[in-house]
Amino acid sequence: MKCIFYEKKGGIIAGQIIGLLNASAIEIKIEKIELFKTIRTLSQRLKRPIDGSAILVLIAGDREDLLRIVAIHELFGLIRIILILPDREDESVKIGFKLQPRFLTYVNGNLSEVQGVLRKMLELSEAD
Numbered sequence: 001m002k003c004i005f006y007e008k009k010g011g012i013i014a015g016q017i018i019g020l021l022n023a024s025a026i027e028i029k030i031e032k033i034e035l036f037k038t039i040r041t042l043s044q045r046l047k048r049p050i051d052g053s054a055i056l057v058l059i060a061g062d063r064e065d066l067l068r069i070v071a072i073h074e075l076f077g078l079i080r081i082i083l084i085l086p087d088r089e090d091e092s093v094k095i096g097f098k099l100q101p102r103f104l105t106y107v108n109g110n111l112s113e114v115q116g117v118l119r120k121m122l123e124l125s126e127a128d
Contacts, residue, residue, distance in 0.1 A: 001125045002050060003118070004079075005035045006042045006069070007059035013084065013107060014059060020115035030122065039068045046075035053125050055118060058099070059084040059107065066095055073099055080121060082114060 003021070005014040014035055021030065031052065036042040056079045060066035063086060076099070083101035085092050096104055103117040 001030060001122050002032045002034065002052065002054040003030055003057065003122075004042075004045065004050075004054055005033070005057045005059070006037075006039075007035070007061070008037060008039075008065050009061045011035050011037060013111065014057065016111050017057065017114055017118070020112065021118065039072060043072050043075060046072070046077075046079075050079070053080075055080045055082065055121055055125075057082045057084070057114070057118070058101075060086045060092075060096075061107075062086045063089075063092060063095075066092060070095060070098055082118060082121075084109070084114065 005011070005018070007014040018033055034045065036045060056076060058069050058081060060069055060083070066086060081099055081101040082103045083096050083099055085096050085104065085106050088106055102121065103114070105114060
């Protein structure tokens with residue numbers, strides 16, 4: 001299983017989630033973790049084949065960033081998505097749901113919840 005992260009602003013939140021995952025990596029097999037900081041590089045990656053299954057963790061820094069993510073949604077295919085929104089505004093949530101995420105939360109939310117959901121998704125993929 002691959003975990004692909006996108007976060008424009010320095011990868012701080014992604015780094016925290018990756019740290020939580022690494023702390024529990026003994027129990028979960030993660031083949032590869034990839035981090036992208038621009039929509040362009042994420043798009044380039046998603047245009048290449050992804051061997052096996054993957055989970056895409058998208059961290060939108062602001063509404064403009066969220067709209068850029070939605071603009072490339074056709075590249076996501078059947079990849080499972082965890083979406084972290086920039087705010088709790090109704091419009092952001094409405095835009096975010098266009099991506100049909102498996103889990104949706106906010107940048108000021110509890111990252112251990114994201115880690116828990118991601119961990120469960122990884123466990124379920126191992127069972128398949």
